[in-house]
Amino acid sequence: MVLRKQEILAYCAAGVAFHMIASAFNFYYVKVFINHYHIEETWFQIAQTFHMIWTSVSNPLFAYIQDGSKLKISRTRRESILYCGPLFAFSFIVPWFPWGDSSWLVGLHLIITFFLWDTMFTFIGLAVSSLFTEISRDTEDRIKLTRYAQMASILGGPSVMLLEFTSDSLHNFKAFQITSVCVAVCACSLFYYSGLNAHTEYDVKKLEKYELSKNSRVNGKKEPYTNQVCQLFYDRNFIAFIVSNFCHAFHKTFLNSFIAIVCDQLISEDDVPLSVRKLFYGGISLMSTLVIILVTTFVSRYSYYYVIRSAFVYIVFAGVVMLHIGQDHPWCLMVFLLADNCASGATFSLFNMPLADIADDNKSKYNRKQPISSTVFGISALLSKPALSLSPMVTVSILNHYGYSELKNNTVEASHELKHAMFLLICLYPIAIGIVQLIAWSFFDIKQKTVQINVL
Numbered sequence: 409m410v411l412r413k414q415e416i417l418a419y420c421a422a423g424v425a426f427h428m429i430a431s432a433f434n435f436y437y438v439k440v441f442i443n444h445y446h447i448e449e450t451w452f453q454i455a456q457t458f459h460m461i462w463t464s465v466s467n468p469l470f471a472y473i474q475d476g477s478k479l480k481i482s483r484t485r486r487e488s489i490l491y492c493g494p495l496f497a498f499s500f501i502v503p504w505f506p507w508g509d510s511s512w513l514v515g516l517h518l519i520i521t522f523f524l525w526d527t528m529f530t531f532i533g534l535a536v537s538s539l540f541t542e543i544s545r546d547t548e549d550r551i552k553l554t555r556y557a558q559m560a561s562i563l564g565g566p567s568v569m570l571l572e573f574t575s576d577s578l579h580n581f582k583a584f585q586i587t588s589v590c591v592a593v594c595a596c597s598l599f600y601y602s603g604l605n606a607h608t609e610y611d612v613k614k615l616e617k618y619e620l621s622k623n624s625r626v627n628g629k630k631e632p633y634t635n636q637v638c639q640l641f642y643d644r645n646f647i648a649f650i651v652s653n654f655c656h657a658f659h660k661t662f663l664n665s666f667i668a669i670v671c672d673q674l675i676s677e678d679d680v681p682l683s684v685r686k687l688f689y690g691g692i693s694l695m696s697t698l699v700i701i702l703v704t705t706f707v708s709r710y711s712y713y714y715v716i717r718s719a720f721v722y723i724v725f726a727g728v729v730m731l732h733i734g735q736d737h738p739w740c741l742m743v744f745l746l747a748d749n750c751a752s753g754a755t756f757s758l759f760n761m762p763l764a765d766i767a768d769d770n771k772s773k774y775n776r777k778q779p780i781s782s783t784v785f786g787i788s789a790l791l792s793k794p795a796l797s798l799s800p801m802v803t804v805s806i807l808n809h810y811g812y813s814e815l816k817n818n819t820v821e822a823s824h825e826l827k828h829a830m831f832l833l834i835c836l837y838p839i840a841i842g843i844v845q846l847i848a849w850s851f852f853d854i855k856q857k858t859v860q861i862n863v864l
Contacts, residue, residue, distance in 0.1 A: 414605050414607070415543050415605075415606065415607065415608070416552075416553065416556055417605065418486075418601065418602045418604075418605035418606035418607075419536075419539055419540065419543060419553060419556075419557060419602070419606060420556055420557050420559075420560035420561075421560070421598040421599075421601045421602040421605075422489055422493075422532075422535075422536045422539070422598065422599060422602035422606065423536065423557040423560060423561055424557075424560045424561050424563055424598055425493065425497070425594075425595040425596075425597075425598035425599045425602070426496075426532065426533070426536055426595075427561045427693075428563075428567045428591060428594065428595050428598075429496070429497060429500040429567070429591060429592065429595045430529070431567060431568055431664070431693050432500070432567045432568055432571055432588070432591060433500055433503070433525065434661065434664035434665060435568050435664055435665070435668070435689070436504075436568075436571070436578075437503055437521070437665070438665040438666065438669070438800055438804075439578065439665075439668055439669060440503060440504065440578070441503070441514070441518055442669075442804070443578075443669075444578060444581065445506060445514045445517070446514070447511070447514045447515060447518060448511050448514075448515070449804060449805070449808055449813060450515075451511060451512070451514065451515030451518065452515075452518070452800075452801075452804060453801055453804075453805075454515060454519070455515060455518040455519045455522055456522075456797040456798075456800060456801045457797070457801075458519050458522065458523070459519075459522040459523075459526060459796075459797045460793075460794050460797045460798075462522070462523055462526055462527075463526055463530075463789075463790065463793040463794065463796075463797070464790060464794075466526060466527055466530045466531075467530055467786045467787065467789045467790035467793065468637070468786055468787065468790055470530050470531045470534055470782070470786060471534060471782045471783045471785070471786025471787065471790075472633050472782075472783070472786075474488060474531075474534055474535065474538065474782035474786075484608075485535045485536075485538050485539045485542065485606060485608060486539075486602075486603055486604075486605075486606040486607060486608075487603065488531065488532070488534075488535035488603075489532060489535050489536065489539075489599055489602050489603040489606060490599070490600065490602075490603025490604065491603070492528060492531050492532055492535075493532060493595075493596065493598075493599025493600060493602070493603055494596045494599065494600070495528050496528035496529065496531075496532045496595075496599065497592040497593070497595045497596040497599065498524075498528075498592065498596075499521075499524040499525045499527070499528045499529075500525070500588070500591070500592050500595070501585075501588050501589055501592045502520070502521050502524055502525070503517070503518070503521040503525075504584065504585050504588045505585060526793075530786075530789060532599075533785075533789065534782045534785050534786055534789070535782075537760055537763070537781070537785040538781035538782050538785060539606055539608065540553060540760050540764060541760075541763070541764040541767050541768075541779060541781040541784075541785075542608040542778075542779065542781055543608050545764075545768055547761075548708065550760075550761055550764060551704050551707050551708055551761075554700070554704055554707075554757060554758070554760070554761070555701055555704040557757075558697050558700040558701050558704070558757060559697075559701060561697050562694060562697050562698075566690060566693070566694060567591050567693075568689060568690050568692075568693055569686070569687070569689070569690020569691065569693075569694075570587060570591070570690070571584060571587050571588065571591070572686045572689055572690050573686060573690070574586075574587040575587065577668075577682070577685075577686060633783070636780050636783050637783065637787060639770065639773075639774065640766075640770070640783070640784065640787055643766065643769075643770070644851055644853075645762075645766055645769070645851075645852050645853060645854050646766050646784075646788075647851075648848050648849060648850075648851040648852040649759075649762055649763065649766065649788065649852060650788060650791045650792060651844065651845075651848035652716075652720075652845045652848045652849050652852075653759060653788060653791075653792040654791060654792045654794075654795050655795070655841045655844050655845050655848075656752065656755060656756060656759070656792075656841070656845065657792045657793070657795035657796055657799075658795035658798060658799045658837075658841060659723075659752055659799075659837055659838060659841045660752045660753075660756060661795060661796050661799035661800065662799045662800075662803055662833070662837055663745070663748065663749050663752060665799070665800055665803075666800075666803055666833075667689070667692070667745060667749070668689055670830045670833075670834060671685060671688075671689075671741075671742070671745070673815075673822045673826070673827055673830060674735060674738070674741060674827055674830055674831060675738040675741065675742065676738075679738040679739075680738055680739070680742065688742060688746070691746075692745075692746060692749045692750075693753075695746060695749070695750055696749055696750045696752075696753030696754065697753070699750040699751075699753070699754050700753065700754045700757045700758075703715060703754045703758070707758065707761075712758050712761045712762065713762075713849075713852065715758065716755055716758055716759075716762075716849065717846065717849055719751045719754060719755045720755075720842050720845045720846045720849060721842070721846065722751050723748065723751055723752070723838045723839075723841070723842035723845075724838065724839050724842035724843055724846070726744060726747060726748060726751075726838065727748075727835045727836070727837075727838040727839035727842065728835075728839060729744075730744045730834070730835050731832075731835040731836070731839070734831075735827065735828065735831035741831075741834075744834075745834070748838055762852065762854065763784055763785055763788060764781075765854045766784055766854065767779040767780065767781045767784040767785075769854055770784065803833065806829060806833065807826065807829065807830070809829075810823065810825050810826040810829045811823055811825070811826050812826055
């Protein structure tokens with residue numbers, strides 16, 4: 409299938425909408441529930457535990473629904489985005505409107521927030537990721553899609569900056585709520601456009617097959633879903649990717665959720681004005697996007713395998729250097745965090761490519777008529793998503809051990825021990841995680857292909 413402008417625009421629209429609300433949610437939800445709603449650590453850990461449990465159910469369930477069911481909302485990737493995109497946008501605004509002050513109500517609010525958010529995040533995320541795989545199997549087309557999607561995401565990247573300035577860093581919470589609703593409306597509109605136009609050749613064939621089976625009432629023998637999952641677990645490339653992706657999700661979640669909390673304590677307003685910090689928080693996403701656009705040039709020349717491996721090497725090296733420099737250099741610390749975010753964001757944006765190749769390799773190996781894209785992406789998310797809960801759970805536990813919970817009411821200043829613990833987390837997380845990723849990534853050996861799509 410020739411990659412047309414309509415498919416590129418539709419994919420980019422979905423990517424912008426997804427990035428617009430996901431980046432804002434990940435940046436603010438920990439800070440809002442800890443600093444604004446004052447959630448107790450016990451309820452925070454309970455909510456994260458429920459999040460992990462629901463994730464273990466939702467990922468394989470939605471992967472099965474999208475790859476194997478005949479429900480109208482999941483017959484094609486386009487329809488999945490069209491019908492569920494608005495619900496995803498709605499789930500984004502749920503956490504920003506408090507339910508009450510009692511501890512159990514705040515805890516229940518976070519649990520329901522996670523349930524709604526992860527449900528829609530998983531369903532739409534699988535649809536958008538599968539769309540990337542099935543629009544084209546050509547490697548150059550996929551690189552082109554990645555580049556254009558990142559260019560388009562510049563429009564959605566500043567959502568954090570917009571929220572920072574309109575809410576004065578959450579000091580004006582009413583303005584934050586109003587702006588978040590506007591962001592959700594924009595995302596909903598983009599999902600709707602993508603849902604109308606995101607056609608793939610696989611989806612056309614699937615609809616034709618669906619109509620034929622409906623009219624003839626004859627269904628062919630279907631491969632058990634458990635067989636497909638077992639085949640993935642016997643794939644060394646898939647396991648290598650899962651380990652790398654789990655570590656990356658842990659690291660990226662820490663950066664998204666705690667960078668503002670850490671900088672507020674380690675960098676005083678005397679060293680760096682608050683206005684500069686707002687630009688810094690909002691500009692992180694934009695800078696990451698620009699880096700990704702530049703990186704795609706190297707992907708075309710050297711392959712994504714070597715680019716991702718180089719990013720892992722840099723993460724370890726930068727962590728060691730920053731650890732040596734120390735925490736008393738705020739501008740160096742900001743540059744380090746910015747570069748760490750850029751490397752992490754660039755790596756994450758390229759991860760669709762190895763997963764797409766795994767899906768293609770699985771299709772060829774088992775002679776499938778179409779790739780089991782949702783299953784590949786769904787099982788990958790199932791095994792890596794626990795990191796999204798473990799990262800804040802571990803980090804909050806460590807910070808509270810050094811007295812962070814005492815700062816909620818702004819009655820005391822952070823101790824030297826707490827600041828030092830924050831600095832060590834900033835440096836040691838990338839060092840330890842990067843080493844594990846390098847080891848795991850060395851086992852990934854799928855060679856990139858440049859082939860035209862062939863749907864039987």
